[in-house]
Amino acid sequence: xxxxTESSAEQLxxxxxxxxxxxxxxxxxxELIVYECDGYVVEKNAPDVVVxxxxxxxxxxxxxxxxxxxxxxxxxxxxxxxxxxxxxxGGGVMITLTRMQEILEINYRDRYAIVEPGLVNVHLTQALKxxxxxxxxxxxxxxxxxLGGNVATNSGGPHTLKYGVTVNHVLGIEYVSxxxxxxxxxxxxxxxxxxxxxxxxxxxxGTFGICTKIWVRLTRDPAAHRxxxxxFETVKDAxxxxxxxxxxxxxxxxxxxxxxxxxxALEEAFHFGFPLDAGAVLLxxxxxxxxxxxxxxxxxxxxxSENGAREVRRAGTEAERQLLWKCRKQAFGAIxxxxxxxxxxxxxxxxxxxxxxxxxxxxxxxxxxxxVVNVFHAxxxxxHPILLFDERDPEQIKRVMAASDEILNRCIDLGGSVTGEHxxxxxxxxxxxxxxxxDDLEIMGRIRMAMNPTGSCSPSKMLPTAGAxxxxxxxxxxxxxxxxx
Amino acid sequence: MSQSPKSIxxxxxxxxxxxxxxxxDNSKGERSNVFPVGGRTALQFLGPHQTTGxxxxxxxxxxxxxxxxxDMTITVGAGMRTSDLSKILAEENQELxxxxxxxxxxxxxxxxxxxVSGPRRYEQGxxxxxxxGMAAVDAEGKEFxxxxxxxxxxxxxxxxxxxxxxxxxxxxxxxxxLKVKPKQAHLEAVWINCxxxxxxxxxxxxxxxxxxxxxxxxxxxxxxxxFVVADARISFPTDYPVMLVFYEGTEKKLLWQIxxxxxxxxxxxxxxxxxxxxxxxxxxxxTLTEFPDGGDVPATFQAxxxxxxxxxxxxxxxxxxxxxVARLGNGxxxxxxxxxxxxxxxxxxxxxxxxxxxxxxxxxxxxxxxEPIASELSWWGRAEQSWSVMKAxxxxxxxxxxxxxxxxxxx
Ligand SMILES: Cc1cc2nc3c(=O)[nH]c(=O)nc-3n(C[C@H](O)[C@H](O)[C@H](O)COP(=O)(O)OP(=O)(O)OC[C@H]3O[C@@H](n4cnc5c(N)ncnc54)[C@H](O)[C@@H]3O)c2cc1C
Ligand SMILES: Cc1cc2nc3c(=O)[nH]c(=O)nc-3n(C[C@H](O)[C@H](O)[C@H](O)COP(=O)(O)OP(=O)(O)OC[C@H]3O[C@@H](n4cnc5c(N)ncnc54)[C@H](O)[C@@H]3O)c2cc1C
Numbered sequence: 001x002x003x004x005t006e007s008s009a010e011q012l013x014x015x016x017x018x019x020x021x022x023x024x025x026x027x028x029x030x031e032l033i034v035y036e037c038d039g040y041v042v043e044k045n046a047p048d049v050v051v052x053x054x055x056x057x058x059x060x061x062x063x064x065x066x067x068x069x070x071x072x073x074x075x076x077x078x079x080x081x082x083x084x085x086x087x088x089x090g091g092g093v094m095i096t097l098t099r100m101q102e103i104l105e106i107n108y109r110d111r112y113a114i115v116e117p118g119l120v121n122v123h124l125t126q127a128l129k130x131x132x133x134x135x136x137x138x139x140x141x142x143x144x145x146x147l148g149g150n151v152a153t154n155s156g157g158p159h160t161l162k163y164g165v166t167v168n169h170v171l172g173i174e175y176v177s178x179x180x181x182x183x184x185x186x187x188x189x190x191x192x193x194x195x196x197x198x199x200x201x202x203x204x205x206g207t208f209g210i211c212t213k214i215w216v217r218l219t220r221d222p223a224a225h226r227x228x229x230x231x232f233e234t235v236k237d238a239x240x241x242x243x244x245x246x247x248x249x250x251x252x253x254x255x256x257x258x259x260x261x262x263x264x265a266l267e268e269a270f271h272f273g274f275p276l277d278a279g280a281v282l283l284x285x286x287x288x289x290x291x292x293x294x295x296x297x298x299x300x301x302x303x304x305s306e307n308g309a310r311e312v313r314r315a316g317t318e319a320e321r322q323l324l325w326k327c328r329k330q331a332f333g334a335i336x337x338x339x340x341x342x343x344x345x346x347x348x349x350x351x352x353x354x355x356x357x358x359x360x361x362x363x364x365x366x367x368x369x370x371x372v373v374n375v376f377h378a379x380x381x382x383x384h385p386i387l388l389f390d391e392r393d394p395e396q397i398k399r400v401m402a403a404s405d406e407i408l409n410r411c412i413d414l415g416g417s418v419t420g421e422h423x424x425x426x427x428x429x430x431x432x433x434x435x436x437x438x439d440d441l442e443i444m445g446r447i448r449m450a451m452n453p454t455g456s457c458s459p460s461k462m463l464p465t466a467g468a469x470x471x472x473x474x475x476x477x478x479x480x481x482x483x484x485x
Numbered sequence: 486m487s488q489s490p491k492s493i494x495x496x497x498x499x500x501x502x503x504x505x506x507x508x509x510d511n512s513k514g515e516r517s518n519v520f521p522v523g524g525r526t527a528l529q530f531l532g533p534h535q536t537t538g539x540x541x542x543x544x545x546x547x548x549x550x551x552x553x554x555x556d557m558t559i560t561v562g563a564g565m566r567t568s569d570l571s572k573i574l575a576e577e578n579q580e581l582x583x584x585x586x587x588x589x590x591x592x593x594x595x596x597x598x599x600x601v602s603g604p605r606r607y608e609q610g611x612x613x614x615x616x617x618g619m620a621a622v623d624a625e626g627k628e629f630x631x632x633x634x635x636x637x638x639x640x641x642x643x644x645x646x647x648x649x650x651x652x653x654x655x656x657x658x659x660x661x662x663l664k665v666k667p668k669q670a671h672l673e674a675v676w677i678n679c680x681x682x683x684x685x686x687x688x689x690x691x692x693x694x695x696x697x698x699x700x701x702x703x704x705x706x707x708x709x710x711x712f713v714v715a716d717a718r719i720s721f722p723t724d725y726p727v728m729l730v731f732y733e734g735t736e737k738k739l740l741w742q743i744x745x746x747x748x749x750x751x752x753x754x755x756x757x758x759x760x761x762x763x764x765x766x767x768x769x770x771x772t773l774t775e776f777p778d779g780g781d782v783p784a785t786f787q788a789x790x791x792x793x794x795x796x797x798x799x800x801x802x803x804x805x806x807x808x809x810v811a812r813l814g815n816g817x818x819x820x821x822x823x824x825x826x827x828x829x830x831x832x833x834x835x836x837x838x839x840x841x842x843x844x845x846x847x848x849x850x851x852x853x854x855x856e857p858i859a860s861e862l863s864w865w866g867r868a869e870q871s872w873s874v875m876k877a878x879x880x881x882x883x884x885x886x887x888x889x890x891x892x893x894x895x896x
Binding site (some may be wrong): 073107108110111132153154155162164165167183184185187188189190191192193195196197199200202203204206219220223234243246249250251278288289291292310348349350351352377380383415416417418419420421422423424428430431435436437439440441442443444446447448449450451462 | 499553555556557558576579600610613614623627628629630631633634635636637638639640641642644645646649651652655666668687690694695696697698735737740741742779787789790791792793814815816817843846847848850865866869870871872874875877878880882893894895
């Protein structure tokens with residue numbers, strides 16, 4: 001074991017076994033391979049032990065044991081993080097929440113649900129189906145990712161444009177603190193006195209403790225929607241349309257863009273009938289009351305045409321609409337047809353700066369000889385350039401990193417950020433000192449100290465310094481990428 | 486700056502830099518208490534006050550820093566008056582859809598620090614949904630920022646959320662970036678007279694599946710109703726419990742929704758359903774927004790509960806002649822105690838109200854109270870386990886407790 005002596009490793013496993021039983025533990029090297037990385041495959045490091053609690057008291061016990069033995073731990077949901085959020089830097093324990101997946105309560109009268117952290121996002125949607133209510137944040141990974149992971153990363157999704165991200169839908173959180181105390185923040189009452197710690201916990205990327213229960217807000221289903229597909233000759237026409245729509249005061253429920261590269265892969269996978277020669281398509285959904293959506297759809301159609309759309313199609317039936325969304329949400333799945341590995345970036349720019357950033361992506365792609373395709377949340381200015389490569393070729397990895405860095409640095413220059421929804425994790429840690437001043441980071445470090453005094457929970461994540469006390473022995477297993485000054 | 490005991494001095498820096506310098510010098514030198522202030526409209530809400538220290542006013546830090554209207558974001562100095570902000574946004578047909586009281590005087594920094602919200606919170610949300618970036622200065626003069634100017638951003642800890650509602654106890658906000666929305670063309674309120682609060686409860690349940698999408702749903706006790714009618718200069722029946730439903734949007738959208746609402750709420754216990762009209766609806770929204778400021782009443786409270794508990798709470802308030810307004814969809818009730826009861830009765834009424842909210846995990850805080858009860862009551866209600874975490878956060882950002890001492894629940 002890297003971070004514990006041999007005897008303390010044995011002690012750790014024995015004590016864990018007492019809490020979760022043998023079938024709640026993995027520690028043989030061959031079993032751990034699956035856990036050496038998440039959706040971010042560029043950096044890898046296996047944990048020493050993976051443990052699968054099924055109750056909150058078990059988590060309390062596990063954390064106390066980790067603290068007793070001075071072993072770091074990292075929470076993990078489904079492992080779909082695209083920023084290496086679950087990477088056990090320096091080894092230690094991975095606490096996986098996937099066995100805690102109950103919906104504990106659905107309360108329509110007070111518009112909330114209480115769920116366990118390992119619940120898969122789409123399972124909540126399915127449980128609410130037909131009730132007239134839904135849980136709004138819908139990451140494209142919703143078929144796999146967990147609500148606990150969504151809370152930790154403050155996930156968004158295509159419908160974020162109108163409905164907001166995870167933090168706009170979380171009322172309360174129960175968590176096991178890094179010291180092993182069970183804590184509760186917020187709840188179904190909206191305005192409890194004091195600081196909004198619930199709001200701050202969301203997006204803390206697993207560094208404030210292990211979330212064990214979540215109170216989420218339920219949102220009314222829209223009464224009606226119109227789903228449109230605008231087909232454009234060029235990416236530029238498509239991005240200008242986005243500005244025109246938002247500039248006209250229309251906030252669609254979703255406004256997603258896909259470029260030619262991704263259209264081809266999707267067409268091969270789903271045979272939707274996407275035109276293969278189009279430069280880009282916009283998937284636009286407007287929702288609301290029946291009396292208003294039709295007018296909004298007409299306005300959007302007009303704006304698309306005025307900005308050079310070759311054609312605007314409408315999903316005529318619910319089945320067609322579902323197919324369009326399936327294409328969008330499974331776009332990443334279709335990438336397997338294009339390349340053995342890929343790395344998705346998550347920059348954000350003010351939406352009027354989309355043409356500039358897309359130009360930068362094209363230039364970087366050419367300069368570094370790395371193919372890039374784009375499918376992203378255009379209405380929010382949240383880009384997802386997908387860099388295609390072969391993980392087995394270290395030289396390609398270098399070029400992917402260089403191109404990614406270039407794109408993200410440009411996002412900062414354009415007044416944006418390096419992550420809109422995937423988080424900093426380990427992947428973008430070196431950008432923090434470009435985005436924030438030393439003083440900003442020092443203040444964030446103080447907050448981390450207050451929430452996670454020993455730094456034992458998810459060390460070496462998000463902030464450039466571990467912010468740790470007594471955890472100095474934990475080193476990153478790979479050097480991080482460097483942002484240029 | 487010399488200071489005698491029990492004296493308040495005042496300082497109004499013209500820039501964030503100057504503000505930071507003041508706090509830096511203060512923390513190294515005199516270490517006097519510092520009370521950040523904006524429009525000073527909420528100071529009366531803040532409980533028995535400290536009497537020594539410096540009022541640090543942000544009112545001169547009020548410029549527009551960046552307003553890329555097509556990106557629907559705006560960055561301004563924290564001392565900007567909220568009415569000025571509304572005017573600037575209105576020029577682009579945009580708005581920050583949060584109802585802020587005393588908006589001619591209140592500053593955006595003050596409103597955020599108090600997490601102000603009004604009736605439209607039901608549909609439009611709170612500052613948590615709009616504050617996307619900020620700059621602030623800590624007690625020792627360190628300038629820091631968080632978030633940014635883009636609508637979606639998860640880089641670093643979300644200190645914006647921490648600052649919302651922190652009432653100047655963690656740092657002084659100097660710059661604010663907000664996400665804004667297109668301004669809605671019309672507002673229309675519907676006045677629904679009901680036989681009882683039980684009927685209001687039933688209507689709330691019906692509204693859960695209404696085909697319409699209200700932006701606000703309010704209810705009042707009869708005492709509040711009389712005040713509301715007089716203040717908004719409207720004439721509607723006040724002798725029965727009232728529920729108010731607000732809609733926003735195009736005329737076509739409003740017309741359709743009001744028609745639909747009438748048919749959905751056609752129920753034996755509903756005595757009348759009347760449209761208030763565009764102009765009067767705006768006045769009514771204003772009256773409800775200003776309601777927490779009760780003037781000379783002996784005590785003003787805010788009770789937080791699950792929405793399903795509101796109707797019975799209002800019924801109790803009515804029995805005690807309390808003037809109370811409820812955000813029906815959010816479970817927030819603001820009430821003023823009547824001035825014709827003595828201090829002992831006031832205390833026992835507040836105890837009963839608190840017990841009512843605590844039953845289901847809610848809370849009741851005091852916004853304002855007169856002596857003698859002011860110094861005898863717990864302003865923040867029942868202690869919560871999370872206060873220990875808040876304390877750790879406060880200590881990490883203001884270790885010497887210089888900013889707004891006494892302004893947190895856990896002190
Ligand atoms: C194909 C694909 C599409 C995606 N699309 C989107 C998208 O549209 N929008 C979006 O926002 N993201 C998207 N993502 C990223 C990812 O799915 C999200 O970040 C998601 O929220 C992660 O959830 P998870 O359960 O997989 O968490 P993990 O990957 O297991 O963990 C993510 C982070 O959360 C922490 N964590 C997990 N559970 C807990 C817990 N219970 N308590 C405390 N911390 C915890 C981990 O330590 C880690 O830091 C996508 C990913 C993929 C692979
Ligand atoms: C508990 C409470 C509940 C309220 N509820 C409502 C409500 O529901 N609806 C409503 O419309 N109004 C409400 N108000 C009143 C509302 O807060 C004021 O109308 C106004 O928004 C405050 O702005 P101001 O500039 O006048 O702040 P001030 O009155 O000057 O200050 C208010 C508080 O904010 C702090 N503060 C001010 N500026 C800054 C800054 N730049 N940085 C850090 N801290 C600062 C002060 O220290 C003080 O604690 C409430 C007030 C309080 C205290």
